Amino acid sequence: MIILFSILSPYFFNFDNLITVIKQTAVIGIIAIGVTFVIITGGIDLSLGSVVAVSGVVAGYTLASGAPNIVGVLVGTLIGLLCGVLSGFLVAYGELPAFIATLGMMMSARGMSLVLTQGRPVYLAGNKTFNLIHNYNLFKVIPLPVIYLVVIAIVAHYILKRTAIGRYVFATGSNEDAARLSGINVQMVKLVVYSVSGLMSGLSGILLVARLNSAQPAIGSGYELDAIAAAVIGGTSLSGGEGQIIGTIIGALIMSTMKNGLNLMHVSQFWQQVIIGIVVIMAVYIDIKRRKTQRP
């Protein structure tokens, strides 16, 4: 696909553009890593985009009122985590279907960000350093967002594959009854994965505030679908039990490469949606077919 776009547009394969693509990937990628945990347990999280917004808004207000950067980051992270914990509680202990619980969270969080801002963006006028969180380049070349993505990805991968809790995430998704009968605290596992998802969304929200130097209440709309699509393209099965962090990253890369490439080809936003939708369907279809041939 990279080759295709390089041919189709003279602007694609230059350094700045590729950096842009990677930066885009970071935002969706971080969120997608979070939701990967949830999907592996057989659940779903629709609130991602809204949590991004509300975390960003609260962080934005904190910063705008003069608090130091670190406090802003902490507050945003905490809000994201809080939303995740709440969703997790509803699903794990309230036994609400994940779809409904996170749908509710999606609407309320979005509503909350609008309430807090009365619909107006929060500008970080006086703050000159916060946007470095996003715009600073390590060694003048590597953008910080990429570092964040890589570090988070490595940690997430390690947790899923090498720790007991990661194993139990897969077990819960593979056979929840067996997990329970094996003495796994399934409710705790679910609470944890939704908290992770919320946390990741919170982090992404902070990143976006840094990039735009403002907190937009309407931001993140549709991000949940992009993140879920990224995870699914990357091989995470919606029915649970299967998933890879590396796959999710690749999925996110594919999505942002596509969007970027289509932009450069001056394909209208609307057509982009259509094309992306088709690609997602094809990717999942191929994956399902591949899985069918593996089973005896």
Next chain:
Amino acid sequence: MVPDLLVMKNIHKSFPGVKALDAVDFSLKRGEVHALIGENGAGKSTLMKILTGVYRMDAGTIQLEGEEVQINKTIDAQHLGISIIYQEFNLFPHLTVSENLFIRREPRKLTKWIIDDKTQRQMTREMLSEVHLDLDPNRKVNTLSVAQQQMLEIAKALSLKAKIVIMDEPTSALTDAEIENLFRLIHELKQRQVGIIYISHRLEELRHIADRVTVLRDGKFVGTVDYQGTTVRDLVKMMVGRELGDFFPDRTAKVGEPLLEVQGLTRKRVIKDISFTLHKGEILGVAGLMGAGRTEMARALFGADQKDGGEILLEGEIIQIKSPSDAIRYGIGYLTEDRKRDGLTLGLNVKENITLASIKDFTKRGGHMNDGRIAQVSREYVNQLQIKTPSLEQLVKFLSGGNQQKVILARWLCKGTRILIFDEPTRGIDVGAKREIYTLMNRLTGEGHAIIMISSELPEILGMSDRILIMHEGAVAGIMDRASATEESIMYLATGGR
């Protein structure tokens, strides 16, 4: 005197509306295989669920090696060395063999959160060799065969230092060779002084493996007897509380003219050149080892799978069957092997299931369903087939296996099918209900229906068929009359002898 390994005394358990266990006693000696039998609903699985901590008993005592114990959670049972291998395995399909074996007790390294995969794999190999299972620890469990999964469960139980292993219908999905392997393993367990509780409906099979047998009926303890010196007939009497007469009702239907002729039915790499004739009023038994292609033949005949060659003639005329709806239109019905998976719609109720295939007949133009007729016709079938259900609105998932099977049969009868393909008609059904199904089969053939009966239970084949078709590796190995057939002659052809 050394106390028994396990003594359960005076166990009571009630659920809303039903007393599941009423003063039940059960004991288990070390190194013994103790069979637990009873009709569906007799209380076997409830008793075992209490023993494994899934349920809590209302009253009674449990003693392990002479000491009273409390089992309130599944983890308690596990700590006490009680292990159970369910009929529907408790495995994680997406996880590997090694991960499954060590779930919740993974060897750790560094901190207590990080799993030591290398040690885990090593220990897995050791455990697998104990049960003579040659598997790659990194294989995902959903790539294993049913028998391998079961062996894995046993390996898991052994590794948990189980003192008591409970096996629930262990052989229902195994081939004969795999069953032999299982029995060998059970003998080894016995030598290690492990106590085994063996739940099964296959009474004849127990002869090879059981030392004592306990019978439950309607939640009550009927008796415990030594297997030596007890006949299957005695056991059945204890189970149903009455003489069952012969297992298989006499075949009195007269076999008439040819109804269905199958010529050269072929499906690439699966079945080859199958030909036979089915007559009115006949039961054609289809025997063969697992994997011989019997279900595949039925599915090709029924149009569920595409066939690559062959003709089907109905009353002398060639018919085209390209899909199940074609087959149904020609009056063929198929009762599948796994009724829960592809037979019933579990979420719907009795009358909905019965009328499922024939809904069009109850629908006026414009799509309006005649509820009154649906209820009336369903009621007729419930009475005719003696389907035990509290009401027509009862969801079928709550019915017992035998009654579920009858609902599916009612569905085909309601559609007016004349040719019925039964695939393992009495799997997972208790003795009393089995006989009811056999009686129904007799009645149907007496009325002119024709039945193709695929079965892995040779007594059933010999007891009910008029003629027997034996399959081997996708082809017909032979067709014989019941009069001249024996278990040996069938097995001979089924295993490839000529």
